[in-house]
Amino acid sequence: MVKKYTSMAYANADDMLFGNSKFPVKAGLGLEIGAGYTTPELNYAPRPQAGKSKEKLIKEYERITTDAMARMVQIGAPSIVLETEHVEQMTNNPEWGGAVAHAQKTIMEEYHDEYGIKCALRHTVGDIREDRDYLKLTGDKFDLLMESFEQVAKNGADLLSVESMGGKEVFDYSILRNDTAGILFGIGVLGSMDMETVWSGVADIAKKTGTVAAGDTDCAQANTAMFIAGGLLDKNLAHTIAIVARAISAGRSLCAYEAGATGPGKDCGYENTIIKSISGVPIAQEGKTSTCAHSDVMGNLTMQCCDLWSNESVEYHGEFGGTSVQCWSESLAYDCSLMNVALKTGKAKDLRDMFTLSDKYRDPQGYVLAYDNAYRVGEAIAKDGNDNYLRAKNAAVECCNIVEEGVASGKLKLTRFEINALTKVKEDLAALTDDSDKFMSDCLTKYKEEVAVFLPENYGL
Amino acid sequence: MVKKYTSMAYANADDMLFGNSKFPVKAGLGLEIGAGYTTPELNYAPRPQAGKSKEKLIKEYERITTDAMARMVQIGAPSIVLETEHVEQMTNNPEWGGAVAHAQKTIMEEYHDEYGIKCALRHTVGDIREDRDYLKLTGDKFDLLMESFEQVAKNGADLLSVESMGGKEVFDYSILRNDTAGILFGIGVLGSMDMETVWSGVADIAKKTGTVAAGDTDCAQANTAMFIAGGLLDKNLAHTIAIVARAISAGRSLCAYEAGATGPGKDCGYENTIIKSISGVPIAQEGKTSTCAHSDVMGNLTMQCCDLWSNESVEYHGEFGGTSVQCWSESLAYDCSLMNVALKTGKAKDLRDMFTLSDKYRDPQGYVLAYDNAYRVGEAIAKDGNDNYLRAKNAAVECCNIVEEGVASGKLKLTRFEINALTKVKEDLAALTDDSDKFMSDCLTKYKEEVAVFLPENYGL
Amino acid sequence: MLDLKLEDIDGILVRYNVALEKEMTPDEAAEELYPKDELIYPIAKAIYEGEEDDVIDGLKAAIDAGKDPIALINESLMVGMSVVSQLYDEGIIFLPNVMMSADAMLEGIEFCKTQTSEVPEPKGKIVCHVAEGDVHDIGKNIVAALLRASGYEVVDLGRDCPVDEVIEAVEKEKPLMVTGTALMTTTMYAFKEINDKLLEKGIKLPFACGGGAVNQDFVSQYDLGVYGEEASDAVKIANFIVENGSEIEKLREEFHKH
């Protein structure tokens, strides 16, 4: 059922481009993603008080939807995707999520009918599979998650996503301790296993409901590492370690497509360029126009191969220029307009390269995610594509090599601290076994002991 | 004293480019504007309660300044300009404005010393020259305005600006009545006269204090027209009329540089590309990354020749990604990074053209402001540069011609309504005299009678 | 410079206004809406066209044919104007046309008044203002123009209007509603003060508020507030009051987004 990727979708890194994917995805009302143009993807969060009741929440999303659609039409944007990331109540009560999807889609249909604007609705359900202290990945909570998917799919959502959390308990423990094996185990092994289960489920529901199983992101781990690493002057985590976690996460998030998802991958999956190189699915990305949600050190670079371009998330509130969702959707739409002009004038590869160069030397993370290097990480994964552990380890090793080459070129300048951290990871990786079974049993023993909240039964172990 | 422009600074439209001006301007701490790179210009508004006392206001601006500088350093941005648009109390009490400038500059100096970040501070004083019902352009209020400039200049402001309002009373009356002569008289004649007075004053103060007389914008008139015209579906004013007002405004805002200002012109002067073509001064612009402040239909196009790139203004408040000033300054900085990469890789003209094409056919306003057409409006102005009336009229006529050519090419599609409005303006213009004195005396008679709040003594008439 | 091919433009931007423009020209659309009565038709049409002289001519003809001058105000001038308003609401004609039609209508009313000693029953008085400290008055001007165009008598207090002046005007004019415009977050708090002072004096009337800075959540915070997004909402609110009374709850139910 799960067919692993063992080769690359693109023959060369240079074939990868924004607005173009090997396997475009049709969704919603007239939209095709990755079919030669980029589309803004707006995400928003209801105001705190709005979660009080189902009715209030629906009204809030109705206002958000109308505001955004109206603005798109006012500025002449040809297409838009709306992404609703569930607040916990919407997933825990599947009929809430369904009702919101229905209300939003009704408005989107009106706009589509009146103006012909191409649009689609993504619902990203919350991964509610946890108790206060423990992950509860299987059983009742899993069933509830699937029911939530089914409800939103039946009621109007076109694209189904989730930010799943498998492996996070081990990862959280390891990342603050520079524990390379733990990071690899948490993301690359446990995370991948959970992904296969979740996404087989979502793919079935998508098939049944005629919707699109879109994709996941390693928010819970690789993004956590990225945020702890922070800006250039933060000192909680070496950026060289954050990028190793990211490289590992590509193998993990790839599992969604191996289980039947077709993209577009989630915006905050900074691993998506790597995934696109292997799988050819369209991807969403975020960066310089998602500063409302977080800061990063690769604001332009992430546009290099995006098919949807997202603001990650903005709280609904007023600004001088309208409501926050109007402001951000407009900014995104102009970014897309620029990319679409490049595509039509034959300048797209130049623009792509400019996006990349803006941030390639800004940080080791940008350096490795630059599409040429991302492609190499992709190759490292595909090489041992059938083995979740080995491909994750390959990705980590290749990542270290790439950073070292960057340093050697003189263009990527690292601090001593970052270099030392990199050296340590490299040594750690070199010391690891090539035998997946041995790695699994070693880690099981170790982390059962060290991480109080790690329950192997979550992974059927 | 006032030396009018009668020729073009650039031999060809194609020589104009973002990050490059004929006459770069050094300002502040290590910054040079228009000297081969672009720089973000962040503008912000204090929260409503912050204006309660001088102390509160200063604290608010200190927080804003620190937040923004810190974020720039975190993402590795090489330079930034901060623009403080005065709230009314800061201009009406010149020592308030001075104290704010001082507090901000102190923080900026700390950052410059520690990190070497290039930066400058613009203060845009409020044009407080009015009573409740009437403009009071001269006398006491004028002196107060000049004192405010002096105070901010002495206390740390590097760039001096104002959004002056001369001519607005006649314009406000005319714009809702499609009264072409009144628009021309308000902006092109009265506005220009007032500009010459104000900017001679500012240039003197700049010279005296070793600061930069930066520039003005026709916010009060051309932007008002643009905002009334609104988005594609608004129906309060034809966009073809809004762009005629804009073309006229170029001659008016140019007066600042004729009176001794050197740029960078103000962000919201959408007429600035025209002005740059004539004068060669560096310009600030705003567009897709000023959606926090307003919506427009040329979000990318305005980047085509900008030297500073601005968010116009955002209220200081929290977002998921930090405070609003951090979010917007980061987005701006990445936009600039992209432009700067283009400049270094020899792709800048391609990128410029892509910016332009994104919006050239989106709206008649973008069509005329596209740098090739803007250059033509510039020529129309320079041709009769010595005569404020004639050059304004030339600009309006050329603007109409350009739009008509666009329509004829089939690429610029207008509604019937826009075409009719254009036809009417063209007829109106054709019926106007070529004699400035006659125009002046006709208009004086007419508007003294029709516009109750129009006081000729404001213009020494 | 680079350029786009004609056929590529639509993938980058859509001129929805062009795409949407009705098949019908505004004139044709208006034609469908005029009343059929031979005497009324030319007046309504002259209003639509903003032709003051034709309005007067039409009125004269109608009066000569025995129509009552005062009745004509409602039956021809207002009817013509409502054609104009409807076309504006539907996006078929634009604001300047409305303003020209309104001027023609006001002249027509004046003319009718000269033809009789009766005094026409006014539709209602409305006080308009821009918040204290705020000079942005174009939105308010549009509101006032549209209200006048709909037959309301407008008392325009102008911009930067002190709170107390609004209160005085309300006490003096006894309008059916007040409107407030604020474009700056720093000035809109004056609306709360107006609300409180009115209530203190025991005056309860709808206070329609709008303008760039203002939003529904803010307006909902004070008892008399009714929020309107577009200038034309002010007319709709006034009409609703005339037809259904001035209960704030009902007005909010009708005009607030929920």
Add this chain to the structure above:
Amino acid sequence: MLDLKLEDIDGILVRYNVALEKEMTPDEAAEELYPKDELIYPIAKAIYEGEEDDVIDGLKAAIDAGKDPIALINESLMVGMSVVSQLYDEGIIFLPNVMMSADAMLEGIEFCKTQTSEVPEPKGKIVCHVAEGDVHDIGKNIVAALLRASGYEVVDLGRDCPVDEVIEAVEKEKPLMVTGTALMTTTMYAFKEINDKLLEKGIKLPFACGGGAVNQDFVSQYDLGVYGEEASDAVKIANFIVENGSEIEKLREEFHKH
């Protein structure tokens, strides 16, 4: 693909962290800070290096030479740790080093306790939690780790912690302060509830709050709140309380930006 020339990169981005990195290596910087005493120096250095075995060896040697085991906690372990904290504050070393040093220090303390029947005077107890409904706990974990590293005893209530559990823990543990972390605007309101319930019970103690969603303006709204931006602020707040008492006003004066 396109590329930038080496000399062009600086015009596009500045790696301020590289530009700023101190001439001195972290080891050299630490060397300058160690106490000179021959017996203390190796312990402090072992703490800095996170070498648990060396810490124990050093402690043994000092005790053999006649030092008091309990006094050694403050005079060597804490001193070593304060070198680490200072270097972290100055951006010279990073969090993982701090965490490894803290582990070494905690082992050292345990060892000292085994060498005597005296009980060391604890520096103070602190209750940490993540707001109810919120699963984002990494910030809280960092806060707890840094507090432990500074010698505080941490009672960690974990994430998604019900309001009442916080109250109970405060009543039971009598900490010198509570910390709260919230990353979502929807969960941070729990802090107000905690504040109110504490005050209802007559308990007044500093409630240090932080985390992505939280800002100073919000925290200023409830009486016990003290805002901290970075995890290391929690340590500074605790230290300030130890030295200057727990008056909220004073704490805000010190830690709030004005």
